[in-house]
Amino acid sequence: MFFYKKNWLTGYVTIKVIGPYPERFFDLCARYQVPSWDIIKKSSTVAIGKIKLSDLSKLRKVKKKSIHKIYFSGRSGLPFVIKKLVAQKPLLIGITIAFIIIFMLSNIIWRIDVAGLDREIKLKVLNQVEEYGLEKGNFQWNVESPATLQKKILEDIPELLWIGVKKNGSAFHLKGVEKLRLKNRKRVNQGI
Amino acid sequence: MNKFREKLLTAFTRTFDLPSEVTLQLPRITMIGAIHAYIENHQGLLIFTDSELLLKVHQGRVRINGDKFVLKMMIDKNILLEGNIKVVRFEQE
Numbered sequence: 001m002f003f004y005k006k007n008w009l010t011g012y013v014t015i016k017v018i019g020p021y022p023e024r025f026f027d028l029c030a031r032y033q034v035p036s037w038d039i040i041k042k043s044s045t046v047a048i049g050k051i052k053l054s055d056l057s058k059l060r061k062v063k064k065k066s067i068h069k070i071y072f073s074g075r076s077g078l079p080f081v082i083k084k085l086v087a088q089k090p091l092l093i094g095i096t097i098a099f100i101i102i103f104m105l106s107n108i109i110w111r112i113d114v115a116g117l118d119r120e121i122k123l124k125v126l127n128q129v130e131e132y133g134l135e136k137g138n139f140q141w142n143v144e145s146p147a148t149l150q151k152k153i154l155e156d157i158p159e160l161l162w163i164g165v166k167k168n169g170s171a172f173h174l175k176g177v178e179k180l181r182l183k184n185r186k187r188v189n190q191g192i
Numbered sequence: 193m194n195k196f197r198e199k200l201l202t203a204f205t206r207t208f209d210l211p212s213e214v215t216l217q218l219p220r221i222t223m224i225g226a227i228h229a230y231i232e233n234h235q236g237l238l239i240f241t242d243s244e245l246l247l248k249v250h251q252g253r254v255r256i257n258g259d260k261f262v263l264k265m266m267i268d269k270n271i272l273l274e275g276n277i278k279v280v281r282f283e284q285e
Contacts, residue, residue: 023240023263024237024238026240030237030266030267030268033268035268036263036266037263037264037265037266038262038263038264039240039259040262041242044241047240049263073265075275
Protein backbone atom coordinates (compact mmCIF):
# COMPACT_ATOMS: atom_id res chain seq x y z
CA MET A 1 0.00 0.00 0.00
CA PHE A 2 2.97 2.31 0.58
CA PHE A 3 3.55 2.17 -3.17
CA TYR A 4 0.23 3.92 -3.84
CA LYS A 5 0.64 6.55 -1.13
CA LYS A 6 4.09 7.44 -2.34
CA ASN A 7 2.84 7.77 -5.88
CA TRP A 8 0.01 10.01 -4.78
CA LEU A 9 2.52 12.36 -3.16
CA THR A 10 4.70 12.59 -6.26
CA GLY A 11 1.77 12.67 -8.66
CA TYR A 12 0.68 10.28 -11.37
CA VAL A 13 -1.11 10.31 -14.70
CA THR A 14 -3.66 7.95 -16.15
CA ILE A 15 -2.86 6.91 -19.68
CA LYS A 16 -5.05 5.33 -22.28
CA VAL A 17 -3.31 3.03 -24.74
CA ILE A 18 -4.98 2.31 -28.04
CA GLY A 19 -3.76 -0.25 -30.54
CA PRO A 20 -3.54 -4.01 -31.01
CA TYR A 21 -2.58 -5.80 -27.78
CA PRO A 22 -2.39 -2.63 -25.68
CA GLU A 23 -1.22 -4.65 -22.64
CA ARG A 24 2.12 -5.18 -24.36
CA PHE A 25 2.82 -1.49 -24.11
CA PHE A 26 2.78 -1.78 -20.33
CA ASP A 27 5.05 -4.79 -20.56
CA LEU A 28 7.44 -2.67 -22.61
CA CYS A 29 7.17 0.04 -19.94
CA ALA A 30 8.18 -2.45 -17.26
CA ARG A 31 11.23 -3.44 -19.30
CA TYR A 32 12.30 0.20 -19.52
CA GLN A 33 11.98 0.61 -15.74
CA VAL A 34 8.71 2.47 -15.88
CA PRO A 35 6.44 1.00 -13.20
CA SER A 36 2.73 1.04 -13.93
CA TRP A 37 -0.31 0.02 -11.94
CA ASP A 38 -4.09 -0.38 -11.96
CA ILE A 39 -4.09 -1.61 -15.53
CA ILE A 40 -7.54 -2.43 -16.85
CA LYS A 41 -8.37 -3.65 -20.29
CA LYS A 42 -11.48 -1.91 -21.56
CA SER A 43 -11.75 -3.71 -24.86
CA SER A 44 -9.47 -5.65 -27.19
CA THR A 45 -7.73 -2.48 -28.34
CA VAL A 46 -8.04 -0.14 -25.36
CA ALA A 47 -6.25 -0.37 -22.02
CA ILE A 48 -6.02 2.09 -19.16
CA GLY A 49 -3.18 2.29 -16.69
CA LYS A 50 -1.36 4.67 -14.39
CA ILE A 51 2.25 5.79 -14.36
CA LYS A 52 4.29 8.16 -12.28
CA LEU A 53 4.56 11.80 -13.22
CA SER A 54 8.35 11.61 -13.02
CA ASP A 55 8.40 8.80 -15.58
CA LEU A 56 6.84 10.87 -18.34
CA SER A 57 10.18 11.58 -20.01
CA LYS A 58 10.98 7.85 -20.05
CA LEU A 59 7.52 7.19 -21.43
CA ARG A 60 8.37 9.25 -24.49
CA LYS A 61 11.29 6.93 -25.20
CA VAL A 62 9.08 3.87 -24.79
CA LYS A 63 6.49 5.40 -27.07
CA LYS A 64 8.97 5.58 -29.93
CA LYS A 65 9.58 1.84 -29.65
CA SER A 66 5.92 0.88 -29.89
CA ILE A 67 3.10 1.20 -32.36
CA HIS A 68 0.47 2.16 -29.82
CA LYS A 69 -1.19 5.50 -29.42
CA ILE A 70 -1.18 7.03 -25.99
CA TYR A 71 -3.63 9.54 -24.60
CA PHE A 72 -3.54 11.18 -21.20
CA SER A 73 -6.93 10.80 -19.61
CA GLY A 74 -6.38 11.94 -16.05
CA ARG A 75 -3.94 13.45 -13.66
CA SER A 76 -4.01 13.06 -9.90
CA GLY A 77 -1.79 13.46 -6.90
CA LEU A 78 -0.42 16.15 -4.69
CA PRO A 79 1.30 18.31 -7.37
CA PHE A 80 -1.98 18.70 -9.24
CA VAL A 81 -3.95 19.39 -6.07
CA ILE A 82 -1.50 22.16 -5.18
CA LYS A 83 -1.74 23.57 -8.67
CA LYS A 84 -5.53 23.68 -8.42
CA LEU A 85 -5.37 25.35 -5.01
CA VAL A 86 -2.92 27.97 -6.21
CA ALA A 87 -5.16 28.71 -9.17
CA GLN A 88 -7.98 29.60 -6.80
CA LYS A 89 -7.03 33.17 -5.90
CA PRO A 90 -9.94 33.99 -3.55
CA LEU A 91 -9.18 30.96 -1.41
CA LEU A 92 -5.51 31.93 -1.09
CA ILE A 93 -6.41 35.52 -0.22
CA GLY A 94 -8.89 34.26 2.37
CA ILE A 95 -6.31 32.03 3.99
CA THR A 96 -3.72 34.82 4.22
CA ILE A 97 -6.28 37.27 5.63
CA ALA A 98 -7.32 34.70 8.22
CA PHE A 99 -3.71 34.16 9.26
CA ILE A 100 -3.06 37.90 9.52
CA ILE A 101 -6.20 38.40 11.64
CA ILE A 102 -5.27 35.54 13.98
CA PHE A 103 -1.75 36.92 14.30
CA MET A 104 -2.93 40.48 15.02
CA LEU A 105 -5.60 39.46 17.50
CA SER A 106 -3.26 37.23 19.46
CA ASN A 107 -0.76 40.08 19.75
CA ILE A 108 -3.17 42.58 21.27
CA ILE A 109 -3.35 43.22 25.01
CA TRP A 110 -6.80 42.13 26.07
CA ARG A 111 -6.75 42.50 29.83
CA ILE A 112 -4.82 44.21 32.58
CA ASP A 113 -5.38 42.94 36.12
CA VAL A 114 -4.18 44.76 39.17
CA ALA A 115 -4.28 42.93 42.47
CA GLY A 116 -3.36 43.72 46.04
CA LEU A 117 -3.74 47.52 45.81
CA ASP A 118 -6.20 50.19 46.94
CA ARG A 119 -8.54 51.71 44.43
CA GLU A 120 -6.71 54.99 44.49
CA ILE A 121 -3.29 53.59 43.85
CA LYS A 122 -4.69 51.09 41.44
CA LEU A 123 -5.96 53.95 39.26
CA LYS A 124 -2.64 55.67 39.59
CA VAL A 125 -0.80 52.54 38.54
CA LEU A 126 -3.14 52.06 35.59
CA ASN A 127 -2.64 55.66 34.46
CA GLN A 128 1.08 55.40 34.85
CA VAL A 129 1.16 52.14 32.98
CA GLU A 130 -0.89 53.64 30.18
CA GLU A 131 1.91 56.08 29.58
CA TYR A 132 4.27 53.21 28.88
CA GLY A 133 1.82 51.93 26.32
CA LEU A 134 0.36 49.20 28.44
CA GLU A 135 -3.37 49.63 27.81
CA LYS A 136 -6.22 47.59 26.50
CA GLY A 137 -6.19 47.27 22.71
CA ASN A 138 -2.55 48.13 22.22
CA PHE A 139 -0.17 45.78 20.48
CA GLN A 140 2.13 43.73 22.60
CA TRP A 141 5.19 44.69 20.58
CA ASN A 142 4.71 48.33 21.66
CA VAL A 143 5.21 47.35 25.28
CA GLU A 144 8.53 46.73 26.91
CA SER A 145 9.39 43.51 28.69
CA PRO A 146 7.78 42.87 32.10
CA ALA A 147 11.10 43.23 33.91
CA THR A 148 11.77 46.78 32.65
CA LEU A 149 8.13 47.72 33.19
CA GLN A 150 8.43 46.58 36.77
CA LYS A 151 11.47 48.77 37.34
CA LYS A 152 9.86 51.80 35.69
CA ILE A 153 6.65 51.56 37.72
CA LEU A 154 8.60 51.27 40.95
CA GLU A 155 10.61 54.35 40.04
CA ASP A 156 7.63 56.48 39.07
CA ILE A 157 5.22 55.54 41.86
CA PRO A 158 6.90 55.98 45.21
CA GLU A 159 3.91 54.61 47.12
CA LEU A 160 4.70 51.14 45.95
CA LEU A 161 6.96 48.84 47.86
CA TRP A 162 7.01 46.21 45.22
CA ILE A 163 5.15 45.40 42.01
CA GLY A 164 5.20 42.25 39.96
CA VAL A 165 4.40 42.34 36.27
CA LYS A 166 3.52 39.06 34.67
CA LYS A 167 2.55 38.50 31.10
CA ASN A 168 0.16 35.64 30.58
CA GLY A 169 -0.77 35.14 26.94
CA SER A 170 -2.70 38.25 25.97
CA ALA A 171 -3.25 39.46 29.54
CA PHE A 172 -1.00 41.38 31.93
CA HIS A 173 -1.20 40.67 35.65
CA LEU A 174 0.09 43.32 38.01
CA LYS A 175 0.48 42.49 41.66
CA GLY A 176 1.53 45.23 44.01
CA VAL A 177 2.42 45.84 47.64
CA GLU A 178 1.99 49.30 49.13
CA LYS A 179 4.19 51.12 51.56
CA LEU A 180 1.66 51.46 54.37
CA ARG A 181 3.52 54.08 56.39
CA LEU A 182 3.63 56.49 53.52
CA LYS A 183 0.19 57.69 54.50
CA ASN A 184 1.79 59.29 57.55
CA ARG A 185 3.81 61.45 55.15
CA LYS A 186 7.04 60.20 56.61
CA ARG A 187 9.04 59.88 53.49
CA VAL A 188 11.89 57.89 54.81
CA ASN A 189 14.13 56.07 52.36
CA GLN A 190 12.34 57.45 49.38
CA GLY A 191 14.91 56.17 46.96
CA ILE A 192 14.27 52.55 47.76
CA MET B 193 24.10 -28.87 -24.36
CA ASN B 194 21.19 -26.91 -22.98
CA LYS B 195 19.72 -30.00 -21.33
CA PHE B 196 23.08 -30.75 -19.75
CA ARG B 197 23.30 -27.23 -18.35
CA GLU B 198 19.82 -27.55 -16.97
CA LYS B 199 20.70 -30.78 -15.16
CA LEU B 200 23.90 -29.30 -13.80
CA LEU B 201 22.05 -26.26 -12.44
CA THR B 202 19.39 -28.42 -10.81
CA ALA B 203 22.07 -30.50 -9.13
CA PHE B 204 23.89 -27.34 -8.09
CA THR B 205 20.73 -25.91 -6.58
CA ARG B 206 19.99 -29.14 -4.76
CA THR B 207 23.45 -29.58 -3.26
CA PHE B 208 23.80 -26.01 -2.05
CA ASP B 209 20.17 -25.65 -1.04
CA LEU B 210 19.71 -22.44 -3.02
CA PRO B 211 16.31 -20.95 -3.78
CA SER B 212 15.36 -22.51 -7.09
CA GLU B 213 13.68 -19.43 -8.54
CA VAL B 214 16.98 -17.57 -8.50
CA THR B 215 19.29 -20.10 -10.08
CA LEU B 216 16.81 -21.70 -12.46
CA GLN B 217 15.08 -18.47 -13.48
CA LEU B 218 11.77 -20.01 -12.57
CA PRO B 219 8.78 -17.83 -11.78
CA ARG B 220 7.61 -17.55 -8.23
CA ILE B 221 3.86 -17.25 -7.85
CA THR B 222 2.45 -16.18 -4.52
CA MET B 223 -1.31 -16.32 -4.16
CA ILE B 224 -3.54 -14.88 -1.50
CA GLY B 225 -6.68 -16.98 -1.59
CA ALA B 226 -8.10 -16.56 -5.04
CA ILE B 227 -8.04 -12.78 -5.12
CA HIS B 228 -4.36 -11.94 -5.53
CA ALA B 229 -1.52 -13.47 -7.47
CA TYR B 230 1.97 -12.07 -7.25
CA ILE B 231 4.17 -13.35 -10.03
CA GLU B 232 7.87 -12.68 -9.77
CA ASN B 233 10.55 -13.38 -12.29
CA HIS B 234 8.42 -13.71 -15.41
CA GLN B 235 9.86 -12.97 -18.81
CA GLY B 236 7.18 -10.96 -20.49
CA LEU B 237 3.48 -10.37 -20.69
CA LEU B 238 1.78 -11.80 -23.75
CA ILE B 239 -1.95 -11.39 -23.23
CA PHE B 240 -3.94 -9.55 -20.65
CA THR B 241 -7.69 -9.18 -20.70
CA ASP B 242 -10.16 -8.91 -17.85
CA SER B 243 -10.50 -12.70 -17.81
CA GLU B 244 -7.10 -13.97 -18.85
CA LEU B 245 -3.41 -13.41 -18.19
CA LEU B 246 -0.75 -15.13 -20.24
CA LEU B 247 2.85 -14.76 -19.15
CA LYS B 248 6.02 -16.01 -20.70
CA VAL B 249 8.25 -17.77 -18.20
CA HIS B 250 11.37 -19.86 -18.44
CA GLN B 251 10.61 -22.82 -20.70
CA GLY B 252 6.91 -22.26 -21.11
CA ARG B 253 3.98 -20.12 -20.24
CA VAL B 254 1.69 -19.46 -17.32
CA ARG B 255 -1.96 -18.94 -18.09
CA ILE B 256 -4.25 -17.55 -15.40
CA ASN B 257 -8.00 -17.53 -15.98
CA GLY B 258 -10.75 -15.91 -13.99
CA ASP B 259 -12.67 -12.68 -14.13
CA LYS B 260 -12.51 -9.00 -13.13
CA PHE B 261 -8.76 -8.94 -13.64
CA VAL B 262 -6.80 -5.81 -12.81
CA LEU B 263 -3.03 -5.52 -12.90
CA LYS B 264 -2.42 -3.81 -9.59
CA MET B 265 1.28 -3.38 -10.13
CA MET B 266 3.82 -3.93 -12.85
CA ILE B 267 7.40 -3.39 -11.81
CA ASP B 268 10.28 -4.76 -13.83
CA LYS B 269 9.80 -8.55 -13.66
CA ASN B 270 7.02 -8.63 -11.11
CA ILE B 271 3.28 -8.51 -11.61
CA LEU B 272 0.55 -8.23 -9.03
CA LEU B 273 -2.76 -9.47 -10.37
CA GLU B 274 -6.07 -8.86 -8.68
CA GLY B 275 -9.42 -10.43 -9.47
CA ASN B 276 -11.30 -13.68 -9.17
CA ILE B 277 -8.70 -16.26 -10.05
CA LYS B 278 -10.03 -19.64 -11.12
CA VAL B 279 -7.28 -21.47 -12.98
CA VAL B 280 -3.50 -21.26 -12.97
CA ARG B 281 -2.08 -23.44 -15.69
CA PHE B 282 1.49 -24.16 -16.77
CA GLU B 283 2.00 -24.79 -20.46
CA GLN B 284 5.18 -26.40 -21.73
CA GLU B 285 6.60 -25.11 -24.93
